[in-house]
Structure formats: C-alpha cells, structure tokens
Amino acid sequence: MEENKEISAEPHQHAQHQEQKKENKAEHHKIEPKKESPKKSLKQVIFEIYDKKYKTLLIIPFLILALALAQIGYQIYSTGDFMNRDVSLKGGVTVTVPYEKETDVGQLEKQISSQFQKNDVSVRTLRSTGAVVGVIVEADIDGNDKAQVDKLLKSIESSLKIDLGKVDYGIEIIGSSLGASFFRESLIALAVAFLFMGLVVLIYFRTFIPSIAIILAAFSDMVVALAAINLMDIRIGTAGIAAFLMLIGYSVDTDILLTVRVLKRKEGNVMDRVLSSIKTGMTMTITAIISVIVALSVTQSEVIRQIMLILLIGLIADIFFTWILNVGLLRIYIERKAKKGITI
Amino acid sequence: MNYKLKKLLTNWRIILLAAFIVISIVAIHPTLSKGVAIRNVIANSSASLAGIPQPKPNVLPVAREKIIAINSQPIGNADDYYKYISSLGPNRTIQIKTTKGSYRLTTKGDDLGLRVYDAPSTNIRKGLDLQGGTRVLLQPETKLTQYDMGILIDNMKERLNVYGLSDIVVRDANDLVGNQYIVVEIAGATEEEIKDLLARQGKFESKIGNKTVFKGGKDIVYVGRSAQEARIEDCNQVSGQWACRFSFAITLSQEAAQRQADATKDLEPVYDPASRRECYLSEKIQLFLDDKLVDELNIACDLKGQAATQIAISGPGVGVSQDDTITNTAANMKRLQTILITGSLPVKLSIVKTDAISPVLGEEFVNNAILMSLLAILAVAIVVGLRYWKMLIAIPILITMLSEVIILLGVAAFIGWNIDLAAIAGILVAIGTGVDDQIVITDETLKGEASNVYNWKEKVKRAFLIIMLAYTTVVVAMIPLIFAGAGLLKGFAITTIIGVTIGVFVTRPAYSAFVEIMMR
Numbered sequence: 001m002e003e004n005k006e007i008s009a010e011p012h013q014h015a016q017h018q019e020q021k022k023e024n025k026a027e028h029h030k031i032e033p034k035k036e037s038p039k040k041s042l043k044q045v046i047f048e049i050y051d052k053k054y055k056t057l058l059i060i061p062f063l064i065l066a067l068a069l070a071q072i073g074y075q076i077y078s079t080g081d082f083m084n085r086d087v088s089l090k091g092g093v094t095v096t097v098p099y100e101k102e103t104d105v106g107q108l109e110k111q112i113s114s115q116f117q118k119n120d121v122s123v124r125t126l127r128s129t130g131a132v133v134g135v136i137v138e139a140d141i142d143g144n145d146k147a148q149v150d151k152l153l154k155s156i157e158s159s160l161k162i163d164l165g166k167v168d169y170g171i172e173i174i175g176s177s178l179g180a181s182f183f184r185e186s187l188i189a190l191a192v193a194f195l196f197m198g199l200v201v202l203i204y205f206r207t208f209i210p211s212i213a214i215i216l217a218a219f220s221d222m223v224v225a226l227a228a229i230n231l232m233d234i235r236i237g238t239a240g241i242a243a244f245l246m247l248i249g250y251s252v253d254t255d256i257l258l259t260v261r262v263l264k265r266k267e268g269n270v271m272d273r274v275l276s277s278i279k280t281g282m283t284m285t286i287t288a289i290i291s292v293i294v295a296l297s298v299t300q301s302e303v304i305r306q307i308m309l310i311l312l313i314g315l316i317a318d319i320f321f322t323w324i325l326n327v328g329l330l331r332i333y334i335e336r337k338a339k340k341g342i343t344i
Numbered sequence: 345m346n347y348k349l350k351k352l353l354t355n356w357r358i359i360l361l362a363a364f365i366v367i368s369i370v371a372i373h374p375t376l377s378k379g380v381a382i383r384n385v386i387a388n389s390s391a392s393l394a395g396i397p398q399p400k401p402n403v404l405p406v407a408r409e410k411i412i413a414i415n416s417q418p419i420g421n422a423d424d425y426y427k428y429i430s431s432l433g434p435n436r437t438i439q440i441k442t443t444k445g446s447y448r449l450t451t452k453g454d455d456l457g458l459r460v461y462d463a464p465s466t467n468i469r470k471g472l473d474l475q476g477g478t479r480v481l482l483q484p485e486t487k488l489t490q491y492d493m494g495i496l497i498d499n500m501k502e503r504l505n506v507y508g509l510s511d512i513v514v515r516d517a518n519d520l521v522g523n524q525y526i527v528v529e530i531a532g533a534t535e536e537e538i539k540d541l542l543a544r545q546g547k548f549e550s551k552i553g554n555k556t557v558f559k560g561g562k563d564i565v566y567v568g569r570s571a572q573e574a575r576i577e578d579c580n581q582v583s584g585q586w587a588c589r590f591s592f593a594i595t596l597s598q599e600a601a602q603r604q605a606d607a608t609k610d611l612e613p614v615y616d617p618a619s620r621r622e623c624y625l626s627e628k629i630q631l632f633l634d635d636k637l638v639d640e641l642n643i644a645c646d647l648k649g650q651a652a653t654q655i656a657i658s659g660p661g662v663g664v665s666q667d668d669t670i671t672n673t674a675a676n677m678k679r680l681q682t683i684l685i686t687g688s689l690p691v692k693l694s695i696v697k698t699d700a701i702s703p704v705l706g707e708e709f710v711n712n713a714i715l716m717s718l719l720a721i722l723a724v725a726i727v728v729g730l731r732y733w734k735m736l737i738a739i740p741i742l743i744t745m746l747s748e749v750i751i752l753l754g755v756a757a758f759i760g761w762n763i764d765l766a767a768i769a770g771i772l773v774a775i776g777t778g779v780d781d782q783i784v785i786t787d788e789t790l791k792g793e794a795s796n797v798y799n800w801k802e803k804v805k806r807a808f809l810i811i812m813l814a815y816t817t818v819v820v821a822m823i824p825l826i827f828a829g830a831g832l833l834k835g836f837a838i839t840t841i842i843g844v845t846i847g848v849f850v851t852r853p854a855y856s857a858f859v860e861i862m863m864r
Contacts, residue, residue: 106708131426133699143520172518172519193822193823200817238765249777252817253777253781256813256817260813287731291720294716301716303765304712
C-alpha cells in the first residue's frame with residue numbers, strides 16, 4: 001500500500017477538485033462553500049469508498065456471482081437441470097385434434113393454460129390446401145402420467161366444445177425441438193467464444209488481466225441473469241437462449257471501453273480515466289436499460305417479455321461486473337506494475 | 345448552415361449510407377400486392393397440364409407469379425382462392441389470370457394442383473416461428489434404439505441444412521402404444537422437396553463390376569459445390585423432351601481411392617470403336633442411389649490401377665422445357681451432393697402425413713415486435729437527447745438506428761435469409777451495440793473541447809479504436825456459435841455478425857461524419 005499512495009493520493013485530489021467544480025457549478029447559489037464544510041457529502045463518501053476500497057468492493061461482484069452459481073447448483077440438484085425449459089426445449093405431449101373451424105389460437109392457448117398453471121402450453125393450427133383441418137396442442141406434461149394426459153384431453157374438449165370420443169385424435173410424446181445434444185454443443189461453443197474473446201483482448205493489450213476480466217464479466221452477466229430467471233420460476237424457450245447470447249454484445253462494449261481508456265490513454269490519472277469511462281459507459285447501459293423497460297411495459301407478447309427481462313437483469317448485473325469487478329481487477333494490475341516501477 | 349448542408353451531402357460516408365438505404369429499400373421492395381402467390385405446382389395436376397410453370401426456387405417473394413382472378417372473379421387472399429376452388433365441380437373449364445399471363449384449366453377434382461399463399465408485400469421472408477411452415481410426420485421402417493434415433497435426427501438435420509433449409513425443427517416422438525415417429529417442421533419448402541429429401545434413405549454406392557468402391561458420407565472427403573467444380577451442361581432436346589447433365593468434382597478418402605485402384609487394376613482396355621483413339625476400361629463405374637442406378641461412366645485407361653482421389657460424378661436431368669430441365673437437373677445435383685456429404689440415413693422412413701402448420705409466434709407477435717422496436721428506438725433517442733441536451737446528437741442517432749433496421753432487413757431480403765426469432769435478436773444486438781458505439785463517438789469527440797489536445801481526426805480515431813476492438817471481440821465470440829449444431833445459434837450469430845459489420849463500416853462512420861460536420 002505504501003507505494004500505492006502516490007498513485008492513488010493524487011487522483012483523489014484531482015478528482016475531488018473536479019467534483020467540486022461540478023458541484024459549485026450546479027449549486028453556486030448556495031451560500032456556504034463546500035470546502036469549509038467539515039462534513040463530507042454522501043457523494044464524496046461514496047466516491048472515497050469507490051476510490052480507496054476497490055479491493056474490498058470486489059467482494060460485492062464475487063458474492064453476487066457466488067450466489068448466482070449457488071442458485072444454479074441448487075436448481076441442478078433439485079430439478080436435474082440448470083434451467084426451467086419450456087415445452088419447445090423440453091418436449092412433452094402433443095395432441096392432434098381434427099377440427100375444421102377457424103379458431104383464435106391465442107385464446108385457446110389461454111383457456112387451456114389456465115388449467116395448467118404449472119405447465120407450458122402451446123397451440124397451433126394445421127391446414128391442408130388452405131382450410132383448417134386440425135389443432136395441435138402441445139404441453140410439457142409427462143406422457144406416462146395418465147391423470148395429466150386425461151386432464152389435458154378434458155381441457156381440450158371443453159375449450160373446443162367437442163367430444164373427443166367421436167373424433168380420431170392422436171396423442172404423441174414428443175422430444176425437444178433443439179435435440180439432446182443442443183445444450184452440450186452450445187455450452188462448448190460458448191466456452192470457445194469466451195476463449196476467443198479473451199484471446200483478442202490478450203493480443204491487443206498483451207496482458208492477461210483484461211482478458212480474464214472481460215471473460216469473467218460476460219460469463220457473470222449470463223450466469224446472474226440465468227439465476228434470477230430461475231428464481232422467478234420462468235420457463236426458458238428458444239427466445240430466452242437468444243437473449244442470453246445478446247448479453248455478450250452489451251457486456252463486451254462497456255468492458256472494452258473501460259480497458260482501452262484505462263490502459264491506453266495518457267490523459268489524467270487512473271481514477272480520472274475510470275470516471276470518464278463510467279460517464280460514457282453508464283450512458284450506454286442506462287440508455288439500454290430504459291429502452292428495455294419501455295419494451296417491457298409495452299409488449300403483450302410473452303416471448304418479447306422474456307427476452308427483455310433477461311436483458312434487463314443482465315444489464316443491471318453488468319453495472320456491477322464492469323464498474324466494480326473489472327475496474328478493481330485493472331487497478332490491482334496497475335498497482336502491481338507500479339510496484340515494479342512502471343506507471344500507467 | 346447551407347455550407348454545412350452542402351458538406352453533409354458531399355461527404356462520402358454519408359453518401360455510402362444513403363446508397364445502402366436506397367439499395368436496401370429496393371431489395372425489400374415494399375408493395376401493395378393483392379392476390380395469391382403460387383408456392384408450388386404439383387406435377388401432372390390440372391394446373392401443370394395447363395402450363396402454369398413451377399416457380400423457380402430462388403425467385404424473390406415479390407416477383408412470384410400471382411393469381412389475380414379466376415373466371416373474372418377477383419382473388420384477394422388464400423381464403424378467397426380455396427373457397428372459390430372448392431365451389432367448382434369436376435370437368436369445368438376455368439380461366440385463371442395471373443400477373444404473368446392467363447391460363448385455361450380443366451378441373452379434375454377439388455384440387456387444381458396449386459399451392460398458394462397470401463401474396464407477400466415485401467421480399468422479407470419470415471421464418472418458421474413467425475410464418476409457419478410444413479409439418480411432416482415420418483415413421484422409421486424398423487424400431488430404433490434411443491441412440492440410433494439420435495443419430496438419425498442429427499443426420500436429417502445435417503441433410504436439411506446442407507440443402508440450405510436452415511429453418512427446421514426435427515424432433516422425435518412416440519405415441520402411447522410405443523410407435524416411433526419423427527416430426528419435422530420446416531419453413532419455405534414444398535411438400536415435394538421434403539418428400540424427396542426425407543423419405544429417401546439416400547444410400548449412395550459406386551460400384552465397378554459389382555465391387556463397391558465408395559459410399560456416400562465417410563468415404564468422401566470433399567464435395568465440390570462452387571461454380572467451377574459443379575456444372576450443368578450438354579442440354580439438348582430429344583423427341584420433345586429436354587435433357588441436361590450435371591457433373592461435380594469430389595475427393596475420395598485414401599482407402600476408397602485404393603479400393604478403386606484394386607477394382608480397376610485387372611480390367612482390360614477397350615478402344616472406342618468410332619475414334620479408335622479414346623481408351624476406356626472394360627467395366628464402367630456405376631452410381632447407385634437407394635439401389636437404383638443413377639448413372640454409369642466410362643473409366644479412362646490412364647486411371648487403371650491408380651489410386652486417384654479426385655473424381656467427377658455426373659448424372660442426368662429431364663424436363664418439358666429448357667428452363668424446367670435446368671431447374672430439375674440442378675435439383676438432382678443438389679440432392680446427390682447432399683447425400684454424398686451427409687451419408688445415408690440409418691433407416692428408411694415413410695411419410696405418415698404432411699400438413700401446413702401455423703407459426704408459434706403469430707401475427708400478434710410480429711405487430712407487437714414492430715411497435716416495441718419503434719418505441720424502444722424513440723426511447724433511446726430521448727434518453728440520449730436528454731443526456732447531451734443537443735438535438736443534433738439525438739436526431740442522427742435516431743436516423744442511424746432506423747437506417748440500421750432498414751439495411752439489415754434489406755440484406756436479409758437480398759440474401760434470402762429467413763427472419764425468425766434468432767435473427768430478430770441478432771438485429772436488436774446490432775442496433776443496441778450501435779447505440780453504444782455512437783455514445784462512444786459522441787463522448788470522445790465532444791469531450792474536452794476546451795483542452796484541444798487532440799485534433800478532430802485524432803479524436804475520431806480514438807473513438808474508432810474502442811469500437812473496432814469491441815467489434816472484433818463480438819465477432820470472434822459469434823464464430824463458434826455458427827458451428828454449434830442447431831439453427832438457433834447459427835441464425836443469431838450470423839445476423840449479429842452481419843449487423844455489427846454493417847454498423848461498424850457503414851452507419852457509424854456516417855454518424856461520426858455527421859457529428860464532425862455539425863459540431864466542429
């Protein structure tokens with residue numbers, strides 16, 4: 001810590017100076033100038049903690065990550081799967097009913113779903129040469145559980161107002177639309193993707209820390225979003241998987257911004273550069289969060305809601321993982337370099 | 345102001361963006377179309393006998409032949425069409441007016457042999473989950489273990505992917521008495537194509553004098569599909585029927601080449617009786633598909649006993665007109681190439697039934713998604729406007745986002761990409777990271793205006809350094825996803841890569857040029 005003093009003492013003063021300049025500008029009508037006040041403002045306290053205790057603060061992101069991993073571990077332990085899959089990813093039972101009237105599929109889906117609160121139901125129509133010939137109801141129930149299957153059939157009977165005894169309907173137990181190997185393959189692909197990202201960053205900055213930070217941040221954003229979705233007991237479909245992948249793009253943007261500004265720029269000192277990155281980076285994240293919230297509040301589509309919810313959680317998590325975790329790791333790295341007599 | 349406007353209009357980066365937008369709108373080709381488009385003409389049906397041509401597979405949606413009226417009765421949509429057709433009895437003569445001509449048909453039964461759908465209003469193709477498609481229930485001929493079922497499904501997916509039908513779902517199914525099925529849902533394919541592709545086992549064998557030399561799949565290392573390596577040629581008309589030949593190059597594995605050398609080493613050379621010059625071996629090489637002879641080729645004498653790995657595969661195609669024949673020959677070639685690449689299915693399949701299936705996400709989703717995107721884009725513009733307190737920043741960001749949507753949809757229409765959920769997610773990422781980049785450009789260029797340590801060019805360079813690094817990182821992250829099995833990840837990764845690439849090389853430079861001209 002001794003050597004560190006000269007690096008961190010100076011930034012603090014400089015930054016404080018800037019802060020005051022800003023505050024004076026905003027509150028110049030105040031009679032009492034800030035300098036003479038013995039009590040520090042909340043903003044200053046927060047800044048001081050952020051500036052000085054960055055190592056202690058690292059506990060927060062690591063704790064969040066640990067909790068998220070614990071949730072996923074518990075999910076695997078209790079359900080045998082790391083997430084709640086919806087009917088398209090898990091498979092289930094499909095009932096094909098001949099039915100020759102035009103129907104409102106959405107309405108039908110709601111009616112049947114209301115009797116299967118715990119399951120996911122999807123309804124589609126079948127057509128042959130233009131005319132409706134049937135309805136397919138898909139639900140993620142156990143096909144060998146006769147009571148459940150009968151309940152589904154009853155529910156279809158009452159919703160369509162037909163007697164299934166009189167028509168030639170079919171029941172099939174159907175597998176996942178993405179196949180058994182999908183999750184294994186995508187996890188491998190994701191691991192390779194993280195590795196590639198790390199490699200690009202490593203080649204550019206010629207040091208491991210930013211690579212590790214960027215992989216850790218992208219990974220954590222996805223893991224935290226997954227844990228939160230699990231806690232909310234939301235079933236994930238193909239849309240959800242796309243949303244998790246979208247987080248990579250958002251995560252990378254803030255991390256690269258921070259790392260370039262801190263390691264490659266010369267103006268100001270480390271803390272100045274961190275603060276300028278926060279200003280730009282938070283504009284990016286807040287803009288994204290607000291547009292996601294707008295989408296969430298407007299949409300009536302369950303699928304869009306799922307995508308937006310995952311993005312929202314991921315973006316909020318990204319704030320912690322970029323501005324505490326990544327900043328902390330970078331500062332530790334700079335501090336180590338300073339000990340060797342290299343200043344950045 | 346006039347000076348600035350002139351500068352804007354003559355800036356090459358802004359001109360490039362404008363050109364991209366114009367080309368994209370042309371590619372999307374929004375139209376107010378009425379009528380029903382012809383998806384498929386069934387062979388030997390009344391429609392086909394009347395001379396209504398089979399639509400070519402690559403024709404753009406808007407350019408498809410459309411039925412406008414039948415017997416002077418206007419046809420507005422697919423419901424109109426099917427209602428009108430079902431009211432006709434057999435042996436009636438009707439007049440069908442299309443966008444390309446007029447046809448006289450005699451009805452056979454209820455079905456004219458046309459498969460139609462509401463005429464598309466743009467060239468954007470919607471994917472399986474947004475538009476629906478065909479659902480095929482297949483049954484394997486023999487009972488399969490869970491393991492074999494997995495192999496079969498993977499093989500079918502691969503085969504459909506090679507065929508270019510990326511938008512597919514293949515799932516296994518059982519009924520309650522234990523019969524096994526496979527459910528395939530597929531967008532943008534006709535029933536015939538599916539039957540051709542899925543119900544055939546695709547057992548490919550090449551034999552020389554009853555000795556199997558190589559089979560599809562493992563024995564073949566590479567199948568040439570480029571214009572240089574795969575050709576359609578020798579088209580000519582013989583007694584009213586057209587015939588063409590296709591040929592393409594393949595590379596055999598070393599073992600297969602050795603088998604070929606062993607099979608040819610004892611053959612006798614035979615000279616062509618006409619020229620007395622060309623020398624062939626006494627046995628031909630025969631190509632079998634599902635135990636049926638597709639083609640047989642002479643083997644040149646200099647290949648005797650040679651373990652040649654490079655060989656050419658050829659076969660015929662026939663049809664009623666030259667165009668038709670070329671289309672059929674190309675289809676035969678593509679099918680054979682697919683089978684050579686993927687090998688045969690482990691079991692024969694029979695089609696139990698095919699139906700058109702409605703999409704998982706219907707019209708409501710599409711409308712909702714459009715409304716939501718517009719609002720989200722507006723929200724971004726407002727937030728950015730509030731943050732910088734400058735209309736000259738908010739408006740160009742708004743314009744950039746909208747132009748990115750247009751250009752991405754234009755590219756999708758141009759390359760015939762199906763817009764599905766994964767593609768929409770990719771487009772959202774491209775636009776979202778685009779906003780991030782514009783904020784970086786704005787902050788880097790407007791920051792420290794007083795300090796003037798760096799000139800404008802330097803500032804833009806610094807902004808693009810961050811942007812290019814973020815871009816490279818995202819692109820390399822997407823590459824492994826392209827190769828990860830299922831279509832979902834592939835679609836997402838490819839749209840994301842196309843989206844961010846257009847952003848980085850077209851829309852963002854234009855934005856930075858705009859900021860430079862207006863703010864400097």
